[in-house]
Amino acid sequence: MTTFGESHGKAIGCVLDGVPAGLEIDEAFIQSELDRRRPGKNAYATARKEPDSVEILSGVFEGKSTGTPIAMVIFNTNQKSKDYGNIKDLFRPGHADFTYWEKYGIRDYRGGGRSSARETAARVAAGAVAKLMLREIGMKVESGIFKIGDVEARKYDFDYARNSEIFALDSSMEQAQKDTVLRAKEAHDSIGGAALVRATGVPVGLGEPIYYKLDAVLAEAMMGINAVKGVEIGEGIHSAELLGSENNDEMTHEGFLSHHAGGILGGISSGDTLDIKVYFKPTPSIFKPMQTLDIHGAEVTCELKGRHDPCVAIRGSVVAEAMAALVLADMLLLNMGRKMEQVRRAYAQ
Numbered sequence: 001m002t003t004f005g006e007s008h009g010k011a012i013g014c015v016l017d018g019v020p021a022g023l024e025i026d027e028a029f030i031q032s033e034l035d036r037r038r039p040g041k042n043a044y045a046t047a048r049k050e051p052d053s054v055e056i057l058s059g060v061f062e063g064k065s066t067g068t069p070i071a072m073v074i075f076n077t078n079q080k081s082k083d084y085g086n087i088k089d090l091f092r093p094g095h096a097d098f099t100y101w102e103k104y105g106i107r108d109y110r111g112g113g114r115s116s117a118r119e120t121a122a123r124v125a126a127g128a129v130a131k132l133m134l135r136e137i138g139m140k141v142e143s144g145i146f147k148i149g150d151v152e153a154r155k156y157d158f159d160y161a162r163n164s165e166i167f168a169l170d171s172s173m174e175q176a177q178k179d180t181v182l183r184a185k186e187a188h189d190s191i192g193g194a195a196l197v198r199a200t201g202v203p204v205g206l207g208e209p210i211y212y213k214l215d216a217v218l219a220e221a222m223m224g225i226n227a228v229k230g231v232e233i234g235e236g237i238h239s240a241e242l243l244g245s246e247n248n249d250e251m252t253h254e255g256f257l258s259h260h261a262g263g264i265l266g267g268i269s270s271g272d273t274l275d276i277k278v279y280f281k282p283t284p285s286i287f288k289p290m291q292t293l294d295i296h297g298a299e300v301t302c303e304l305k306g307r308h309d310p311c312v313a314i315r316g317s318v319v320a321e322a323m324a325a326l327v328l329a330d331m332l333l334l335n336m337g338r339k340m341e342q343v344r345r346a347y348a349q
């Protein structure tokens with residue numbers, strides 16, 4: 001996948017290459033995935049209202065993939081770029097303004113340009129196609145928010161079906177998480193959070209033993225999402241506190257007796273459910289005055305306008321799902337023909 005476009009430009013989109021021919025492309029499903037990530041839906045998201053209607057430009061004929069690049073476009077409709085005039089010459093603390101300016105010497109300051117997570121809509125469109133492919137072989141990728149600020153769900157048991165309201169299932173926990181977001185928002189501030197991405201139906205054998213380990217590739221894909229600051233697989237950093245006897249997943253004919261490895265051993269999927277925790281920092285653009293520098297090097301106060309998410313983890317979790325689906329789809333294709341019997345079968349006369 002490659003993406004293009006800026007937050008306040010004409011459009012954003014993606015080109016997805018390598019999709020096998022003959023995959024049924026359910027456009028309604030792709031749109032429904034975009035609707036889950038779409039901004040402007042509720043009090044927990046940025047107020048920027050974008051329909052995020054996706055249009056397929058190529059690679060699909062009579063409802064099926066043709067094996068050629070699938071290009072998709074989403075037009076921007078609600079930029080309100082005037083609100084960003086006051087950040088033209090200054091660097092928002094915590095955002096990419098400073099580094100883009102230093103690196104390129106030119107910056108589309110309207111809503112962060114290319115550094116805005118508006119771009120992630122295109123990833124969700126591509127991820128939806130990957131999900132369609134995974135679906136055909138019984139794989140599913142879902143996510144839920146397990147932590148907002150210090151409000152953390154103890155058991156990660158989400159109602160994935162309510163996928164536009166992705167908080168913990170436990171209703172008192174969900175309320176506490178929602179209250180935490182609204183409190184931060186009312187204080188003109190923002191709050192961090194974390195999502196659990198879960199893939200089920202994953203076959204044994206995805207991921208390469210050394211250079212393209214499944215956990216390494218997933219971590220790179222997750223860290224490539226705006227505002228992601230940490231990724232854990234399975235027990236993750238907590239495993240550093242455990243004894244081997246506590247952390248090992250013992251095996252029986254019924255399967256693994258526990259789930260600390262998170263579905264990956266030696267960089268290769270074990271056939272167990274895949275568990276990836278993705279940690280998002282708080283939204284950098286907040287409505288409290290902050291000290292910063294301008295492009296001339298003067299110390300100035302940054303007072304922001306514009307429309308921003310109070311907690312990026314909520315919509316970010318949908319992006320994390322898309323990235324996981326893309327990685328898994330890649331790994332499925334990479335895993336073809338790794339045994340001579342598969343090669344013989346594929347080329348049998």
Ligand SMILES: Cc1cc2nc3c(=O)[nH]c(=O)nc-3n(C[C@H](O)[C@H](O)[C@H](O)COP(=O)(O)O)c2cc1C
Pocket residue numbers: 046094095096115116117120225226227228281283284285286307308309312315316319
């Ligand atoms: C779904 C999503 C929505 C986001 N919304 C905002 C936002 O409204 N305002 C903002 O300042 N940052 C937002 N961010 C985060 C910035 O895009 C990100 O912090 C910025 O590009 C700097 O990159 P870094 O945090 O990875 O260093 C969002 C991130 C995601 C994943």
Ligand SMILES: C=C(O[C@@H]1CC(C(=O)O)=C[C@@H](OP(=O)(O)O)[C@H]1O)C(=O)O
Pocket residue numbers: 007008038039046047048050079110111112113115116117118121226306307308309
């Ligand atoms: C528009 C979206 O989210 C945006 C992500 C974002 C950022 O800095 O990441 C900043 C805000 O928009 P703008 O680029 O206009 O400042 C958010 O509204 C979207 O997700 O579709």
